[in-house]
Amino acid sequence: xxxxxxxxxxxxxxxxxxxxxxxxxxxxxxxxxxxxxxxxxxxxxxxxxxxxxxxxxxxxxxxxxxxxxxxxxxxxxxxxxxxxxxxxxxxxxxxxxxxxxxxxxxxxxxxxxxxxxxxxxxxxxxxxxxxx
Amino acid sequence: xxxxxxxxxxxxxxxxxxxxxxxxxxxxxxxxxxxxxxxxxxxxxxxxxxxxxxxxxxxxxxxxxxxxxxxxxxxxxxxxxxxxxxxxxxxxxxxxxxxxxxxxxxxxxxxxxxxxxxxxxxxxxxxxxxxx
Numbered sequence: 129x130x131x132x133x134x135x136x137x138x139x140x141x142x143x144x145x146x147x148x149x150x151x152x153x154x155x156x157x158x159x160x161x162x163x164x165x166x167x168x169x170x171x172x173x174x175x176x177x178x179x180x181x182x183x184x185x186x187x188x189x190x191x192x193x194x195x196x197x198x199x200x201x202x203x204x205x206x207x208x209x210x211x212x213x214x215x216x217x218x219x220x221x222x223x224x225x226x227x228x229x230x231x232x233x234x235x236x237x238x239x240x241x242x243x244x245x246x247x248x249x250x251x252x253x254x255x256x257x258x259x260x
Numbered sequence: 261x262x263x264x265x266x267x268x269x270x271x272x273x274x275x276x277x278x279x280x281x282x283x284x285x286x287x288x289x290x291x292x293x294x295x296x297x298x299x300x301x302x303x304x305x306x307x308x309x310x311x312x313x314x315x316x317x318x319x320x321x322x323x324x325x326x327x328x329x330x331x332x333x334x335x336x337x338x339x340x341x342x343x344x345x346x347x348x349x350x351x352x353x354x355x356x357x358x359x360x361x362x363x364x365x366x367x368x369x370x371x372x373x374x375x376x377x378x379x380x381x382x383x384x385x386x387x388x389x390x391x392x
Contacts (some may be wrong), residue, residue: 161370203378204389205384206387206388227381239290242290245359255338
C-alpha cells in the first residue's frame with residue numbers, strides 16, 4: 129500500500145487522470161471508442177471493404193439509424209473512407225483508413241480477450257449468484 | 261478483393277462473426293467491456309485498492325447509481341473483490357482480481373491509443389467539417 133495520505137493520493141490521482149476527465153478530448157474519444165458498434169464496424173471492415181447494405185446485414189442487431197450515425201462519426205474521425213459510385217441505385221462503399229486499421233488492431237485484443245475469458249466470467253457469475 | 265460472390269461473402273461473414281451475434285455470450289461480454297465506466301474503474305483500481313468514496317471522487321461525472329451498478333457487475337464478473345470492514349461507518353474496499361488485472365492490461369492499450377491519436381482525429385474532424 130502507498131505511504132501517501134488519502135488526500136495526497138486523491139490529489140495525485142486527479143492530476144494523472146486528466147485523460148479521464150469529462151472535458152478532456154481524450155476522454156471524449158474514449159467515450160466514442162467504448163461503443164460496441166464502432167468495434168463491430170472495425171471488425172467487419174478489417175475483413176475487406178463493405179457496402180452499406182453488407183454492413184447492415186453482417187452486424188446483428190444494429191438499426192439503420194445507428195449504423196448510419198456510427199459510420200458518419202467514423203468517417204469524420206478519419207477511421208473510414210466513404211466512396212460513392214453513381215450507379216443506379218447509388219453504390220456506397222466503406223473502407224478502413226490507416227488510422228482505422230491501427231485502432232482495429234487494438235480493439236481486436238479486446239474482442240480476443242472477451243472470447244478467451246468468457247468461461248472464467250461465467251464461472252464467476254455462477255459463484256456470485258449462488259452466494260446471494 | 262476476394263473472388264467470392266457477395267452471397268458467399270455474406271455467408272462466410274455470418275459464420276465467422278458468431279462472436280458478434282447478439283445472442284452469443286462473448287457478444288454480451290463485449291457489450292459489458294464496451295462500457296467507459298468499466299474502463300475507468302479498471303484504470304483507477306490498477307493504481308491500488310480504493311474505497312467506494314475514493315472511486316466516486318476520482319472518476320469524473322459518474323453518478324452514485326452508475327458507479328454502484330458498475331462495481332456490482334464487475335464483482336459478479338470476477339473482476340473486482342469487495343471487502344467490507346465493520347468500522348463505524350462501514351468501510352468498503354475494492355481491488356482488482358487477477359482476471360480484472362488481465363483485462364485492465366488490454367483496456368490500457370485502448371486508453372493509450374486514444375491519447376496517442378487524439379491529434380490525428382481532431383485534424384480529420386476539421387477537414388471533414390470544412391468539406392460539408
